Amino acid sequence: MTSNSLIGTAAPLAPVTDAHALTGKRKTAFASFVDENYLPGFLVLLRSLALSNPGVCEDFVVLYDDLRPGSIAKIRALHPRIVLKRVDADHYDAYKKGDQDNYLVRKAYFILDVFKLREYDTVITLDTDMVVLGDLGELLRLREGLAAVPQFFYGQHKLNSGLLVIQREYLSDAFCAKLDTCGRSGDYELDKHDQGILNAVLDGDFVRLDARYNFVKRRLSGDLPVPDDTAILHFTGRHKPWQGGETGYSRAEERWREFELSDAEFQAAYMESPGGLHHDLVVHYGTPHVARTADVEVARKVAAAHIASGDYQHAVDILSSVRIPLDEAWPHEVLGHALMSVSRYDEARTQLLLAAAAPNRAATAYARLAQMAWVSGDNTEALRHATAGMSVDPTHRSSRLWAQRAAAVPAQELGAPEDQLAHVAFYMDRQGNAGDKLLPESVRSAFGPDTTSRRWHPVHAHRLFDEAALQRVNRRRGMVIGGGGLFIPDTMPNGNSAWQWNVPDELLKRIDVPIAVFAVGFNAFDGQSYRAGRFRDSLRLLVEQSSFFGLRNHGSIEKVRAMVPSHLHDKIRFQPCPTTVTRQLVPGWQDPVKRDDTILLNAAYDRAGLRFGHDYDYFLAQMAKAVRDLGELAEVQCAAHSLDDEKIVFDLRREHGISMPVIPMYDFDNKAILDLYARTKLVIGMRGHAGMIPFGCGTPIISLISHPKMAYFLRDIERPEWGVSVHDRHLAARLVERSKELLADHDGSVADVHGRQQELWKVTEANAADLRVLLGG
Numbered sequence: 182m183t184s185n186s187l188i189g190t191a192a193p194l195a196p197v198t199d200a201h202a203l204t205g206k207r208k209t210a211f212a213s214f215v216d217e218n219y220l221p222g223f224l225v226l227l228r229s230l231a232l233s234n235p236g237v238c239e240d241f242v243v244l245y246d247d248l249r250p251g252s253i254a255k256i257r258a259l260h261p262r263i264v265l266k267r268v269d270a271d272h273y274d275a276y277k278k279g280d281q282d283n284y285l286v287r288k289a290y291f292i293l294d295v296f297k298l299r300e301y302d303t304v305i306t307l308d309t310d311m312v313v314l315g316d317l318g319e320l321l322r323l324r325e326g327l328a329a330v331p332q333f334f335y336g337q338h339k340l341n342s343g344l345l346v347i348q349r350e351y352l353s354d355a356f357c358a359k360l361d362t363c364g365r366s367g368d369y370e371l372d373k374h375d376q377g378i379l380n381a382v383l384d385g386d387f388v389r390l391d392a393r394y395n396f397v398k399r400r401l402s403g404d405l406p407v408p409d410d411t412a413i414l415h416f417t418g419r420h421k422p423w424q425g426g427e428t429g430y431s432r433a434e435e436r437w438r439e440f441e442l443s444d445a446e447f448q449a450a451y452m453e454s455p456g457g458l459h460h461d462l463v464v465h466y467g468t469p470h471v472a473r474t475a476d477v478e479v480a481r482k483v484a485a486a487h488i489a490s491g492d493y494q495h496a497v498d499i500l501s502s503v504r505i506p507l508d509e510a511w512p513h514e515v516l517g518h519a520l521m522s523v524s525r526y527d528e529a530r531t532q533l534l535l536a537a538a539a540p541n542r543a544a545t546a547y548a549r550l551a552q553m554a555w556v557s558g559d560n561t562e563a564l565r566h567a568t569a570g571m572s573v574d575p576t577h578r579s580s581r582l583w584a585q586r587a588a589a590v591p592a593q594e595l596g597a598p599e600d601q602l603a604h605v606a607f608y609m610d611r612q613g614n615a616g617d618k619l620l621p622e623s624v625r626s627a628f629g630p631d632t633t634s635r636r637w638h639p640v641h642a643h644r645l646f647d648e649a650a651l652q653r654v655n656r657r658r659g660m661v662i663g664g665g666g667l668f669i670p671d672t673m674p675n676g677n678s679a680w681q682w683n684v685p686d687e688l689l690k691r692i693d694v695p696i697a698v699f700a701v702g703f704n705a706f707d708g709q710s711y712r713a714g715r716f717r718d719s720l721r722l723l724v725e726q727s728s729f730f731g732l733r734n735h736g737s738i739e740k741v742r743a744m745v746p747s748h749l750h751d752k753i754r755f756q757p758c759p760t761t762v763t764r765q766l767v768p769g770w771q772d773p774v775k776r777d778d779t780i781l782l783n784a785a786y787d788r789a790g791l792r793f794g795h796d797y798d799y800f801l802a803q804m805a806k807a808v809r810d811l812g813e814l815a816e817v818q819c820a821a822h823s824l825d826d827e828k829i830v831f832d833l834r835r836e837h838g839i840s841m842p843v844i845p846m847y848d849f850d851n852k853a854i855l856d857l858y859a860r861t862k863l864v865i866g867m868r869g870h871a872g873m874i875p876f877g878c879g880t881p882i883i884s885l886i887s888h889p890k891m892a893y894f895l896r897d898i899e900r901p902e903w904g905v906s907v908h909d910r911h912l913a914a915r916l917v918e919r920s921k922e923l924l925a926d927h928d929g930s931v932a933d934v935h936g937r938q939q940e941l942w943k944v945t946e947a948n949a950a951d952l953r954v955l956l957g958g
Contacts (some may be wrong), residue, residue: 203892205906207302210240219309221423227259238459261465308343315412328388330395338385344395460486493522510539523676544574551583563587596635598656606664615822615846616870620664646684659956666704679716697729703737731756736893757941763877781820783871784829792887805837806913
């Protein structure tokens with residue numbers, strides 16, 4: 182069977198690879214209209230936003246019609262995610278009235294361009310005569326309606342100008358048409374205090390915000406102090422602080438002048454800010470600060486920010502540009518971390534040994550030394566370093582993990598090499614992620630019932646593939662690469678491939694047995710990217726060297742095809758994850774005669790910022806409501822694939838007073854994992870394999886979508902309705918409704934799962950025929 186025919190199987194829905202469209206994650210932006218006269222105010226606004234909300238970095242849309250290149254450069258220096266949109270004043274000629282040269286009148290027209298933004302789900306407008314003094318988290322968490330502060334002087338039915346929080350339903354052609362109709366009719370009032378056309382259209386129908394989010398200067402007449410809880414101070418009126426101000430408001434203007442800083446002063450102030458700093462802002466402000474000052478501590482923060490976003494080479498570069506004193510342990514540790522992440526192991530070892538001399542960094546440094554020794558194949562050295570880490574801090578989890586890995590006795594080879602397949606996979610630790618623990622055995626089962634070392638030679642993807650490993654592989658009859666979403670840049674970073682298998686190109690080229698890439702997934706999150714050309718080069722070589730290249734969903738196929746030359750596209754075929762056809766692969770499988778009256782709930786917390794954005798509190802509140810309602814249908818239990826998955830139970834109990842039992846699946850063996858998922862009635866899961874494993878066991882599923890791969894799988898089985906975004910405005914209601922539907926006719930739902938699974942099994946059987954020819958057996 183050809184690869185083209187396989188690709189067409191079980192994929193009637195055109196693949197969608199836009200991560201935002203798949204996950205439903207909200208995109209938020211700030212927006213302002215800026216001209217040359219109000220540029221000084223806007224620069225202060227940008228500085229105040231960063232210093233008052235150091236953990237916030239969203240797109241900032243700048244609407245303009247006359248900014249000079251030098252002015253744009255000043256703006257860009259203050260924010261890493263500036264989006265410039267030039268507006269055309271002429272298209273408002275049909276309904277202009279009043280003073281055409283007045284900035285406030287021009288701005289009132291230009292702000293209408295905000296409603297034409299289609300790239301965002303939430304837009305927050307800020308006037309250039311505002312200064313941000315407090316936390317804007319409440320505004321970022323708003324999800325419905327159009328919100329504003331009511332006018333202070335002219336009645337509560339009108340909104341005050343400057344601050345609007347606009348949701349998706351208003352960022353639409355329909356609402357723009359209403360604004361245009363009102364503008365052309367002239368049936369509105371426009372003065373320096375209101376939004377004119379917008380107020381006329383809304384007629385008081387907007388979400389009221391507290392005055393502290395648009396605290397107008399006039400409330401402070403007589404030199405009154407700015408209230409401590411003010412989040413946004415608005416210098417309404419003709420007199421602006423950068424123009425000399427106005428008598429009677431000196432204390433308000435003092436707050437504005439706190440942010441009238443040079444770039445150097447501002448960068449230093451941001452890097453000294455307490456609390457969580459956004460990694461994009463740390464890089465944007467810290468990099469020029471380090472170039473100017475050679476400040477080691479700031480260089481460490483910038484390097485750590487690069488590491489957090491998977492940009493390891495830039496972390497190496499920034500710390501290598503400064504002289505780190507011998508007794509500054511933390512920068513040495515971060516540089517060591519960055520160097521090992523790009524596979525410069527000898528240099529990393531030196532840096533980490535320097536860091537290990539300081540008691541407060543020693544445990545982490547020793548753990549990294551143990552990790553690096555293990556990656557390099559030296560278990561004795563790994564155990565020595567891990568033990569040293571535990572001697573410094575007996576509670577250090579990472580040191581314990583590496584001690585366990587280094588002390589583990591490898592399975593004895595039972596079969597002759599010529600009868601074995603080498604198997605590159607991520608072999609999970611005993612208390613590791615339940616899904617990843619099951620995967621290697623599941624992959625092997627697709628090649629035959631014997632999954633032991635009699636037929637298989639394990640190659641841990643995270644260990645350096647060196648000459649000795651190459652010789653062992655070339656003695657086998659073939660190599661299978663598979664066991665999870667190996668195409669991800671940061672689970673165990675390395676500079677040799679930039680994905681999970683730590684293989685140098687020159688050794689990959691020298692593998693002379695057939696290579697089968699089997700059910701691997703492209704696992705980048707929404708907002709995560711592969712920044713280096715190294716990954717593309719390694720990926721292209723892998724496709725070229727492989728005799729079989731099967732990816733586990735069509736979304737991954739499209740992603741990988743976009744990264745390799747077109748002549749390689751036909752080599753990339755569809756191979757479902759073998760966990761999705763478990764019932765077909767496990768010898769003697771028996772469907773349960775009776776199921777437990779349970780609904781298993783799984784939530785994931787790795788890379789939580791990428792999963793939830795600003796919506797975690799909303800997600801938790803919705804899950805609280807859903808758990809209460811689902812409890813009317815069956816007992817809801819937490820299925821924890823990893824230790825971190827238990828967080829939802831703690832948070833629900835603390836924030837909403839809801840308790841539910843926890844099933845520690847991270848402690849289960851593979852048989853127990855399958856047995857649990859086969860016996861429950863329904864699984865609601867956020868992890869990929871909290872959907873695919875129960876599906877493979879014949880159990881109905883609903884996916885909590887926070888990662889594109891969940892949507893990829895549901896599209897492949899033609900059941901996208903089995904997924905609900907964690908950002909969905911009606912998350913609880915939809916979860917409960919779909920759960921009721923699946924449980925109302927449970928036998929029918931199970932039969933539907935079986936039917937969908939059969940389609941995936943046909944693909945797997947067809948691929949198996951090709952693989953038997955390729956690998957024998």
